[in-house]
Amino acid sequence: MSEISQQLENLYQVIFSRRDVRSQFLPDAVPDAVLSRLLYAAHHAPSVGYMQPWNFLVIKSDEVKQRIHTAFNEANEEAAGMFDGERRELYSSLKLQGILEAPVNICITCDRNRTGDVVLGRTHQSDMDLYSTVCAVQNFWLAARGENIGVGWVSIVKQEQLREALAIPEDIVPIAYLCVGYVSEFFDQPELEKAGWSERLPLNDLVYYDQWGRQGEEETLGERIINDKSFPNL
């Protein structure tokens, strides 16, 4: 990566080595100093109309975690039943959460009414507040990777059970339920790729020019993408 500075190389390294962690959590406590920095990172996400619609529920109670874990198990059993044959077997063999092992769980929510009815930038795209909150999740996740802390996003859980376990009101949308903690290792590939669930798509196939579906031969960017040597370890 001689083309770019060490500083930039470090940033890309964090982006490329971020993982969705399920099985490698260590019991070591995450210091308040570190959690505070991660929350500051999340809080500095972009938000539509500067709405900052997020809240952060920091969960350390074993009882609360246990309730979420039970809700996960119920949903996960339903989920397994939706796949067929070999796919179902592979699905059932995957560990898809670390709720109880991770020392901290964090639920990031979106308050859809935070700044009133009319929000700058949300007048023609009402989901922008949800998207803002996802940006906060991704900031949190990348900062965590920088701190050598693993994060796993648990989405296999029914919203109403999550609400109930955390006493989340009706007008608040839970966006992400995250398991957070130090890890024994970060895998070099996404876990679903390692497990043979699916493969990374070739980036160049996903890039169009000026109009949907257009991939002209005159495009030098496409060639660059195919031959990009910036990241030899990808």
Place this chain on the structure above:
Amino acid sequence: MSEISQQLENLYQVIFSRRDVRSQFLPDAVPDAVLSRLLYAAHHAPSVGYMQPWNFLVIKSDEVKQRIHTAFNEANEEAAGMFDGERRELYSSLKLQGILEAPVNICITCDRNRTGDVVLGRTHQSDMDLYSTVCAVQNFWLAARGENIGVGWVSIVKQEQLREALAIPEDIVPIAYLCVGYVSEFFDQPELEKAGWSERLPLNDLVYYDQWGRQGEEETLGERIINDKSFPNL
């Protein structure tokens, strides 16, 4: 920030100094080498079930940009009418996009059917594919900041006009329309804060413990957040 490594400090610096850019775009071309890296960063976002539901439309055509700009103007006029009095005046004084000035525009979309009907992790939360795509947007945005490239997210535009201008099919959801380019400066604060539109919320007010709304005095994290000296420039 003596508590953390230089490498980590650089990461937080990128996160905290990222801006939504509207007015500071320079006409300088963004090299293919840089665009390629930004797209690799986006493509390495987390995605539900490793779905990778995103596409990237790279827009340089003046004609296409012009169409989007017209759609923005129409929506923005409607939007201004939704605010009252002083608020409307302030709204109308804000420049909210750099579509024509930015040398590149990029539309990031979500293909909701990319990997079939049943997607691991999406069985109980159907919007996870949209959220994955937003993570790609945020990866792109942070990598861009690292490359000293400004990004502005244009959300004040009707979806059907965006689709029409870019020939985006019905089953594909446009998530973000981004203006991308080098800039004359990055503001030290979010533009809406600078303009007096609204203020940053105190982080500690947004953090709850184990249950929605709970902020116990026994919580040492709250104290740490209030007294965090990691980032003296925030």
